[in-house]
Amino acid sequence: MDMTSAGGRTRVPPWAVACAAMFACGWGGNQFTPLLVMYRQTNGYSATVVDALLGTYVLGLAPALLAGGALSDRYGRRRSVLLALVASGLGSLSLAFDSLPYLFTGRLLSGVALGLGMTVGTSWVTELTVEAGQGLVVGARRASLSLTAGFGAGAGVAGMLAQWSPWPGSLPYLVHVVLTAFVLVAVVRWSTGTRPDLGGRRPRATGPRLPSLRQQRFRRLVLPMAPWVFGAAGVAYAILPQTMAHLMGHWALLYATALTVATLGAGVLVQPVARRLDHAHRPRALVASMVALSFGIGLAAFSVALASPWWGAAAAVVLGLAFGVALVSGLIEVQRLSRPDDIVAMTGIYYSLTYVGFLMPTALAVAGRWAHTDLELGVLAVMALGCTLFIATGRALPPPRTLPRRPEKGPVRPRAQSGLGLV
Numbered sequence: 001m002d003m004t005s006a007g008g009r010t011r012v013p014p015w016a017v018a019c020a021a022m023f024a025c026g027w028g029g030n031q032f033t034p035l036l037v038m039y040r041q042t043n044g045y046s047a048t049v050v051d052a053l054l055g056t057y058v059l060g061l062a063p064a065l066l067a068g069g070a071l072s073d074r075y076g077r078r079r080s081v082l083l084a085l086v087a088s089g090l091g092s093l094s095l096a097f098d099s100l101p102y103l104f105t106g107r108l109l110s111g112v113a114l115g116l117g118m119t120v121g122t123s124w125v126t127e128l129t130v131e132a133g134q135g136l137v138v139g140a141r142r143a144s145l146s147l148t149a150g151f152g153a154g155a156g157v158a159g160m161l162a163q164w165s166p167w168p169g170s171l172p173y174l175v176h177v178v179l180t181a182f183v184l185v186a187v188v189r190w191s192t193g194t195r196p197d198l199g200g201r202r203p204r205a206t207g208p209r210l211p212s213l214r215q216q217r218f219r220r221l222v223l224p225m226a227p228w229v230f231g232a233a234g235v236a237y238a239i240l241p242q243t244m245a246h247l248m249g250h251w252a253l254l255y256a257t258a259l260t261v262a263t264l265g266a267g268v269l270v271q272p273v274a275r276r277l278d279h280a281h282r283p284r285a286l287v288a289s290m291v292a293l294s295f296g297i298g299l300a301a302f303s304v305a306l307a308s309p310w311w312g313a314a315a316a317v318v319l320g321l322a323f324g325v326a327l328v329s330g331l332i333e334v335q336r337l338s339r340p341d342d343i344v345a346m347t348g349i350y351y352s353l354t355y356v357g358f359l360m361p362t363a364l365a366v367a368g369r370w371a372h373t374d375l376e377l378g379v380l381a382v383m384a385l386g387c388t389l390f391i392a393t394g395r396a397l398p399p400p401r402t403l404p405r406r407p408e409k410g411p412v413r414p415r416a417q418s419g420l421g422l423v
Contacts, residue, residue: 011190034237050365064116087116091107222350230358239364274332277325297384299315334347360380
């Protein structure tokens, strides 16, 4: 793919513009998280209301994840991502009004934007990377890093603005509106569209009828791991900051921001390790991520029992490492399992399963009426360990049934006959 204009000037490669779109959608999806403490202390919302706000965007995210494949197959990746950016900007604009009805509406729109951005954006980045003559795994890593970096940057900027700006309930979201507008212009001006090459065939049905979903490896490896991906993140930057808020006083919001950035920063830095741990026939990356996750949740329970913010910060870092490895290794496994014509739908299903874990803080807030948080986290750690043992027994599973892998050197059309498929 030519990266220079007719006049010889360097222009932005289309895959970088697609990464920017994913970054903006990730920013909008996670900027709300560190402000949970502010909404409790300043607005007076209960823990249940705040955690419900946190989880509301799953109601918009899950349908968008599942419908994103069919939408992008029909209208193209570029148009679908443009729709995601518009929804993300409108979501932040609604959140900036800082009242409960607008907060719920904004979170719902942010969920729709993130759902489309994740599933369609991941496919788009990878397809553009392949067109540029680079490997499929390179595209998958670019997409994952862009999304995670957006999560971290959005949380960090929003938390600092809420801590020190004169309009803590509005300015963080307005900054994202401006960012989204710039990215929207970049996508319109510099990006190119892609559409899956299905050889003249219609896209396959989505949902339970997908052939890739019926593979034993999906049920034994991906399904028991996926909800823990954002379950780990939810424990780190939703449960721990609220539990420690009474200890931090005026600095509670800054502490929540630091934990969110530390979690996602660790998740970004560890993602190259996931590729090295990955093995086509043994689930060692998945097992490693689940072992770290079980330990991290146990450490979180320990920090709550001791009422120690420092141990809470250590738990957040461990959970961030687990999050990063789990997100990438699960995505690679889904790529192996998927056919070229159902990869977008499979990616959406995978992300939908990961976001089930983001409802965990709401469930713990409700259960907190009968049990202490440290006990709840201890039970979660045992459950995660049980899933780890279940995944570890999948070593003897047969390799995924996929088409022969095509060499990754040189330009390749998006319809790659690859064991990894297209993300």
